[in-house]
Amino acid sequence: MIAFQVDDMTCGHCASTITKAVKTADANAQVAIDLASHRVTIEPSQADAQALREAIAEAGYTPVPIG
Template sequence: MLTFEVKDMTCGHCVGAITQALQAADPAARVEIDLASHRVQVQPAAADATALAQAIADAGYTPVPVAAVDAPPAKAGGCGGGCRCG
């Protein structure tokens, strides 16, 4: 999943324009947009990150790639709260 921060995305119209631009660049991509956090997440099917960022830019917005943050490793067994359940 690719994530972009788009600070100049401010309303529902912006969300629609960005969604449309991304789907034009990669029709099978899954697009999730959180307007409150200005985050655009894309699971591409064919296009790469550069093409998707360019699609957002061509729609008139400023995409900033957000580095993927790895989830912390899962603890083996139990609740991890110091008890003996694991």
């Protein structure tokens, strides 16, 4: 399980964009978004944390690893 704090994710469109970015890096990843806490939790199937962080950053967001 990989988690990121993404404080600049503020709406459903942001969540959709981040989900698509993660799926581009890892098509079979399971993505859970909590807009209220600005948290993205990913259960990857193949991509590592760095690749997922970069995918979210390339989509225009600022992911900060949690924990």
